[in-house]
Amino acid sequence: MPAIDVNHPLRVALAGFGQAGRCHAETWATMPGAIITGVYSLRPDVEATDIANVCGPHVPVYSDYERMLAESGCDFVSICTLHDTHAAEAIAAAKHGKHFIVEKPICLTPEDLLAVRRAVDSSGVRAFVGFQEFHYGQLQATIEAVDKGWLGRVHLAEIDYYNGIGPWVPQHWWARTRKIGRSSMLFCGCHPLMMLMLVMKGVKVAEVEAFATKTAAPDFADFEYPTTQVNLIRFADGRLGKVTSCLDSLNPYYWRNTLIGSEGTLIDTKIMSRVMLPGLDTKGWQQLATRSINDAGTVTPDMFRPMFERILANLRHDEPMPYSGFNAAFEMHRVLFACDEAARTGRPVSLP
Incomplete structure (x- = not known):
């Protein structure tokens, strides 16, 4: 078209x-x-x-x-x-x-x-x-740090999502149901899993293993599925990933990135790199001064504008669509469904 x-x-x-x-x-x-x-x-x-x-x-x-x-x-x-x-x-x-x-x-x-x-x-x-989170601030800076080679070859990535989706959250009435919310990964875990796929730059997933549990706190008793799921992911070239989706943590919304590479490390907004810029201390942390993803607990229209600008550029001028393209999201969903199957059956799942 x-x-x-x-x-x-x-x-x-x-x-x-x-x-x-x-x-x-x-x-x-x-x-x-x-x-x-x-x-x-x-x-x-x-x-x-x-x-x-x-x-x-x-x-x-x-x-x-x-x-x-x-x-x-x-x-x-x-x-x-x-x-x-x-x-x-x-x-x-x-x-x-x-x-x-x-x-x-x-x-x-x-x-x-x-x-x-x-x-x-x-x-x-x-x-x-609609992965607007990757088009601005901390997560965009993280992805681009990997793309620029500041971490070298990332061989371990751990992306963790912690939130409390209790009755005080407007979406709770439907998110808690198996019919609409369906699973911890489908409701919220798709965000950190997509991040993992983006920082691994399109490398295919070979196998996943997953474990699910839920809190004893009565605040989340209405959920019809396990609210916490930890997923271990082995990529086809041997690299490893871990994704946590936790909907029953009693804390403000918190997203944690840990990326370990051959030339450096990035944890949240702290980065240490041997190749980032000449003159930097290669044995100490540098701070990425950027908008934190942890303000995303309240979704506001300004978070969507950079993504929509890229959509317009793609539709009008055939410019590439980073972070929110259908093909990348399709692959992430394939991995997500494998993770949910692994959690349900208690067995590793290989992806064809």
Whole structure:
């Protein structure tokens, strides 16, 4: 499918107006070169006024997703609905010839992952996955430090996600269910696993092993699946990774990176490198002065703008799409489903 005409604005439709959907809407509404042409709402009677305030009073609000695709005149869809509908809505967008971004996860089953893959491939649309965290601040700096060779060849990467998704979190009512939240990895662990895949720069995964448990704290008793999962990942070239997804930690949102390479080490925002810059102390830490990922517990529209700017550049000028491309996210989901199988069966899982 050809790139979007640069002489016309990108016509964006939005599916869902929850926390992520509102951030998408507020960002697209202020993006030069984009206009919002329709919004699909799960609760149009409740959300119509709020949608009008963000998107404009002229923007139609639909209670039917297919009708929005057919009537809104959109080129592009931001899919920000509940997780159990992502796959069907992504497939429908592709069949209508609409480019799209789907908030993570893409889907909840391996079968749906393949179905979305087929729909994207057969339609020729451009698909993106909403990993906005990697387009700014600490995590972008971490990925680019690896890309620049400051750590040399990274042979061990440990990415840990700690959060407390209790009743005080707005998403708790659905995140706790097996139907929509499904697993610790699908609800939150997809973030650190994607980070691991990015710092390992596309190296294939050979085998995974995983273990799951849950807290005794009554705050998280409503969860229908194990809330903590630790995943051990062996890459095809022998490198190792560990990903922790913990939804039941009693602390503010905390993300921890530990990368060990042949030329240096990076832990959170501290880096020591033998090759980074001449004149630096190669036996002491340097501090990366950058926006910490640990302010991401509250999601705000400014976190999405760099990703959306890259999406526009990709659609209009065929520029590369780092960090949020569909192919990279597809591979991450394959590994994620293998990790969940390993945790469920108690046996290592090899990836074909």
